[in-house]
Amino acid sequence: MERETGMRRKLAAGNWKMNGTSAALGELDMLATSHPAPGVDILVCPPATLVSAAVRTVDNRSIRIGGQDCHSETNGAHTGDISAAMLRDAGATAVILGHSERRASHHETSEDVRAKARSAQKAGLMTVICLGESLLQRQATNTLDIIGAQLSLSVPDSSNGQNLVIAYEPIWAIGSGMTPTPDQIGEVHDFMRDRLEQRFGSGVGRSVRLLYGGSVKAANAAEIFGISNVDGALVGGASLTAADFGPIIAALEAA
Numbered sequence: 094m095e096r097e098t099g100m101r102r103k104l105a106a107g108n109w110k111m112n113g114t115s116a117a118l119g120e121l122d123m124l125a126t127s128h129p130a131p132g133v134d135i136l137v138c139p140p141a142t143l144v145s146a147a148v149r150t151v152d153n154r155s156i157r158i159g160g161q162d163c164h165s166e167t168n169g170a171h172t173g174d175i176s177a178a179m180l181r182d183a184g185a186t187a188v189i190l191g192h193s194e195r196r197a198s199h200h201e202t203s204e205d206v207r208a209k210a211r212s213a214q215k216a217g218l219m220t221v222i223c224l225g226e227s228l229l230q231r232q233a234t235n236t237l238d239i240i241g242a243q244l245s246l247s248v249p250d251s252s253n254g255q256n257l258v259i260a261y262e263p264i265w266a267i268g269s270g271m272t273p274t275p276d277q278i279g280e281v282h283d284f285m286r287d288r289l290e291q292r293f294g295s296g297v298g299r300s301v302r303l304l305y306g307g308s309v310k311a312a313n314a315a316e317i318f319g320i321s322n323v324d325g326a327l328v329g330g331a332s333l334t335a336a337d338f339g340p341i342i343a344a345l346e347a348a
């Protein structure tokens with residue numbers, strides 16, 4: 094497998110999911126203090142309730158703050174939802190979209206994800222669009238078909254290397270302690286790179302960062318970051334504390 098890193102700056106992204114009250118901001122402060130000038134980009138996506146406070150905690154240091162979802166509309170009668178413009182107004186510069194937990198629990202389709210991503214990119218947010226197959230789909234050797242369809246339907250035409258990041262997150266690897274083999278991860282990442290280059294041309298296609306997500310921890314980070322076309326990780330559980338996320342960031346810096 095050919096290793097192709099291009100000029101892409103690596104990205105360590107943390108997804109806190111539905112975890113964290115204001116007490117958790119101490120972890121963010123510790124993370125920012127311990128990484129004053131990181132050799133990689135760091136993104137932390139806390140619950141929406143903490144976005145503004147997280148932005149204040151980071152206080153223009155080396156960590157950017159993102160949301161975990163947004164609505165496709167800018168405003169309106171959508172009780173409980175928040176828009177990309179609202180996230181931006183709160184100081185977020187990125188948003189995770191199409192996470193498998195939202196595709197499952199909120200019945201989000203790839204078309205929904207594309208509409209949200211279009212709105213988020215228009216609002217100036219970097220979109221981290223998540224794709225991934227189920228265990229049954231992998232066992233049926235349908236992984237590349239599933240990823241290809243999700244990639245083509247979820248990613249808007251307005252995407253480029255600055256406003257689009259793709260996270261490959263096999264559903265069966267999320268929070269399970271299981272990870273695909275390096276060859277399996279590499280196969281999907283090489284495939285996504287090819288597809289992006291075919292659609293957007295080699296310049297844009299090569300500049301989009303591809304993250305792996307699913308049970309990333311300090312113990313497996315270095316091996317994962319050595320895989321072809323893996324430009325970083327989207328980390329769930331191990332992003333909640335500076336003690337767990339810090340070593341993953343260090344592994345990415347060393348890769």
Ligand SMILES: O=C[C@H](O)COP(=O)(O)O
Binds near residue numbers: 192329
């Ligand atoms: O968004 C993050 C992923 O769902 C991975 O979660 P995890 O690191 O807890 O497996």
